[in-house]
Amino acid sequence: MQKNSVKVSMAVVRRLPKYYRYLGDLIQNGVMRISSKELGKLMGLTASQIRQDLNCFGGFGQQGYGYNVEELQKEIGRILGLNQTYNCVIVGAGNLGQAIANYEGFRREGFALSAMFDVNPRLIGNTIRDIKIYDIQDLGTYVLENDIQLGIICVPKEQSQGVADTMMENGIKAIWNFAPADVQVRDNVVIENVAISESLYTLTYLMNEPQLEI
Numbered sequence: 001m002q003k004n005s006v007k008v009s010m011a012v013v014r015r016l017p018k019y020y021r022y023l024g025d026l027i028q029n030g031v032m033r034i035s036s037k038e039l040g041k042l043m044g045l046t047a048s049q050i051r052q053d054l055n056c057f058g059g060f061g062q063q064g065y066g067y068n069v070e071e072l073q074k075e076i077g078r079i080l081g082l083n084q085t086y087n088c089v090i091v092g093a094g095n096l097g098q099a100i101a102n103y104e105g106f107r108r109e110g111f112a113l114s115a116m117f118d119v120n121p122r123l124i125g126n127t128i129r130d131i132k133i134y135d136i137q138d139l140g141t142y143v144l145e146n147d148i149q150l151g152i153i154c155v156p157k158e159q160s161q162g163v164a165d166t167m168m169e170n171g172i173k174a175i176w177n178f179a180p181a182d183v184q185v186r187d188n189v190v191i192e193n194v195a196i197s198e199s200l201y202t203l204t205y206l207m208n209e210p211q212l213e214i
């Protein structure tokens with residue numbers, strides 16, 4: 001399937017993981033093909049929204065047939081870059097860093113987490129599953145020597161920019177940042193901030209919104 005030369009909007013990009021997940025569930029349930037209408041109903045989108053989204057990448061469906069679920073999921077996985085592996089490290093081996101390291105799913109999906117880093121001498125030298133925690137001083141050398149592409153930040157917000165700078169100086173091109181801070185990145189580096197608290201506060205807004213009955 002050929003990619004269009006049109007720049008894809010971030011709104012579409014942000015929906016792609018959801019397509020990927022829903023299609024994965026359909027495959028698990030033995031569904032082999034699906035119409036845009038059916039897929040839209042499942043995902044809470046209109047059929048025309050689905051067609052528009054997928055047309056950004058050349059369109060995948062066939063008139064009167066719908067989408068081949070397996071092919072579409074594979075193709076969306078390729079568009080998302082999930083057909084390759086990524087060498088990753090976590091900086092900050094506290095509660096969150098350890099929880100991420102303990103999640104098997106990322107490794108299965110091609111995120112090869114090989115090391116964690118921390119400043120705390122009580123943590124340095126320990127392992128979380130088979131992943132060793134190193135001294136933060138070794139981060140730069142490790143990133144360079146192990147061709148690390150993706151850095152995961154799980155340190156307090158005050159430390160996050162410094163950690164990101166070391167990552168970028170040593171060639172990391174993608175940062176998954178869990179610290180609640182606006183980390184500045186260089187032009188050729190991409191960052192995704194995960195704002196867990198903001199999501200929670202949105203929930204409390206909805207709980208307290210006067211028009212809503214819960």
Ligand SMILES: NC(=O)c1ccc[n+]([C@@H]2O[C@H](COP(=O)([O-])OP(=O)(O)OC[C@H]3O[C@@H](n4cnc5c(N)ncnc54)[C@H](O)[C@@H]3O)[C@@H](O)[C@H]2O)c1
Nearest residue numbers: 092093094095096118119120136154155156157159179196
């Ligand atoms: N735990 C959660 O559910 C959660 C939710 C939302 C956001 N966050 C954010 O994620 C980050 C980590 O949270 P946590 O609960 O794991 O905290 P934590 O205190 O358990 O862990 C932070 C770890 O970072 C290490 N650290 C501090 N400075 C460092 C540095 N310069 N280099 C390397 N390591 C350093 C500490 O020694 C500690 O082990 C915080 O910014 C927090 O606000 C956490």
